[in-house]
Amino acid sequence: MANTIKLGNGNWATKEGSLLAYNDERNNFKPLPFTTTRASSATVVNKQGLIETVGSGIPRIDFSDDANGALLLEPFSRNLVTYSEDFTQWVNTRSSDLSGFISPTGGTNGTKVISDATVSSSHIIKSTTFTIASGQKHTYSVFVKANQLNFARLMFTDSTVSNYLSVYFDLLNGTVGTSFDAGTATLDSANIENFGNGWYRCSISGDLATTTTASTRIYLAESDNVATFDGDGIKSIYAFGAQVEQNSYATSYIKNEGTALGITRVADTASGAGNSTVINSSEGVFYAEMSRLDVSGNESAIFLTKDSSNEIRINLADNNRLNIFVNVGGVYQVYMDNATFNLQDYNKIAVKYKLNDYSVFVNGTKIHTDTSATVPPNMDELKFNNPIVKTKSVQVYNTALTDAELTTLTTI
Numbered sequence: 001m002a003n004t005i006k007l008g009n010g011n012w013a014t015k016e017g018s019l020l021a022y023n024d025e026r027n028n029f030k031p032l033p034f035t036t037t038r039a040s041s042a043t044v045v046n047k048q049g050l051i052e053t054v055g056s057g058i059p060r061i062d063f064s065d066d067a068n069g070a071l072l073l074e075p076f077s078r079n080l081v082t083y084s085e086d087f088t089q090w091v092n093t094r095s096s097d098l099s100g101f102i103s104p105t106g107g108t109n110g111t112k113v114i115s116d117a118t119v120s121s122s123h124i125i126k127s128t129t130f131t132i133a134s135g136q137k138h139t140y141s142v143f144v145k146a147n148q149l150n151f152a153r154l155m156f157t158d159s160t161v162s163n164y165l166s167v168y169f170d171l172l173n174g175t176v177g178t179s180f181d182a183g184t185a186t187l188d189s190a191n192i193e194n195f196g197n198g199w200y201r202c203s204i205s206g207d208l209a210t211t212t213t214a215s216t217r218i219y220l221a222e223s224d225n226v227a228t229f230d231g232d233g234i235k236s237i238y239a240f241g242a243q244v245e246q247n248s249y250a251t252s253y254i255k256n257e258g259t260a261l262g263i264t265r266v267a268d269t270a271s272g273a274g275n276s277t278v279i280n281s282s283e284g285v286f287y288a289e290m291s292r293l294d295v296s297g298n299e300s301a302i303f304l305t306k307d308s309s310n311e312i313r314i315n316l317a318d319n320n321r322l323n324i325f326v327n328v329g330g331v332y333q334v335y336m337d338n339a340t341f342n343l344q345d346y347n348k349i350a351v352k353y354k355l356n357d358y359s360v361f362v363n364g365t366k367i368h369t370d371t372s373a374t375v376p377p378n379m380d381e382l383k384f385n386n387p388i389v390k391t392k393s394v395q396v397y398n399t400a401l402t403d404a405e406l407t408t409l410t411t412i
Contacts, residue, residue, distance in 0.1 A: 004396050005273060012071075021394070039266040066346075070391055074267065110145075115236065128215065138207070141241075143200070144218070149221065188205045249293060281378055285406070289347070322362070326373055328373075348363055355374060
C-alpha cells in the first residue's frame with residue numbers, strides 16, 4: 001500500500017504561505033505544496049514547549065500536546081485586554097507587581113504579583129476596562145504560576161462587579177477549584193492547561209449577558225474558595241498573558257501592548273495539495289488524525305475534492321458530531337452522522353472508498369459501511385474548510401485497504 005499524499009506525522013516543512021505535503025511514489029517522496037494564508041502574526045508552542053511568535057502567513061506547527069507536532073488552524077480572534085503583559089498598567093488592590101521574571105515564552109516578560117501586608121483581606125490585581133459585545137460568549141484566560149501561594153481566583157466582571165464569572169484554580173496540582181457566577185452572568189466552563197515549568201493557562205468561559213463594559217481580575221489565594229488571607233508583602237504568584245476574546249474557548253495567545261479596541265489574529269486557511277495524477281478517483285483511503293478546538297460553533301472539514309458537487313468530506317461538526325459525506329454530481333452517496341466520539345480528543349479517522357464498497361473506521365473500529373455508492377470523479381485537491389482544528393496527520397492511499405489494515409492504521 002502506497003501513500004499518494006502524506007502530510008505531517010512528524011514530518012513538517014513550512015515557509016511563508018506554504019506547507020509541504022508529500023507524494024510517495026514507489027517510496028520516492030516528491031513535495032506537494034499546500035497553500036496557507038493568515039494575514040497577521042500569531043503564536044504557537046514550539047518544540048521546546050515555549051510560546052513563540054511566527055510571522056504573517058507562516059503555518060503553525062504546535063507541539064503543546066504531542067512531540068511530533070500538529071498543524072494548528074484557528075479562526076479569527078481578538079484580545080480585548082488592553083495590556084496583556086504589562087501588569088504595571090493594571091490596578092493593584094492590596095497588592096503590588098514586579099516585572100522581569102521568566103514567562104512561558106522563555107523571556108523575562110513574566111510578572112510577580114505580591115500581596116501587601118494587609119491581614120484578613122483580599123489581594124487583587126485588576127485590568128483596565130474594555131468594551132465587549134452584549135449577550136455573547138467570551139473567554140478570559142491568563143497564564144499563572146504558584147510561588148508562595150498555590151491558588152489563584154480569576155474573575156471576569158462587568159463594571160459594577162455585580163454580574164461576573166469566578167473560578168478558583170489550584171496551581172500546585174493543576175486542577176479547577178470552586179466556580180460560580182453572579183447576577184445575570186452565566187458560567188459555561190473552566191479549564192486549566194499545563195504549559196510546563198510550573199505555568200498553567202487558566203481560562204473561564206461564559207456570558208455576562210447585557211454587559212458592554214468589562215474587566216478582568218486576578219485574586220491571590222491561599223486555598224480554594226477562600227478570598228481573604230493575611231498578606232505579608234511576600235506571598236505571591238506569577239502571571240503572564242491575559243486575554244479576553246469573543247469565543248467559547250481560549251485560542252492561542254495574542255499579545256496586546258496597549259490597543260484599546262484589541263489586537264486581532266486573522267483566520268488561518270490551508271488548501272491546494274494534490275492533483276488528479278496522485279489522487280486515485282477509483283479507489284483509495286482518505287485518513288486524518290485530528291481534533292476539534294471547540295465543542296460548539298461552525299463545522300470544520302477536510303476534503304478530497306474536484307468541486308463542491310464532487311467530494312469526500314471528513315466533517316467535525318458541533319456537539320461532537322462526526323460526519324462523513326460523499327457527494328457525486330451534487331447527490332449524496334454516503335451520509336454518516338455519528339455522535340459517539342469526543343472530537344476535542346485526537347481521533348484517527350479513515351474512509352475507504354470504492355464503487356459500492358465504502359467503510360469508515362475510527363480509532364480501530366469499523367463504524368459504518370455503504371454498499372451502494374459511487375466515487376467522485378477526477379478528484380484533484382486536498383483542502384481544509386473553516387478550520388478550527390489541530391491535525392497530526394493526513395494520508396491518502398491509492399488502494400482500498402483491507403479491514404485489517406484499516407484497523408491497524410486507525411488504532412490509537
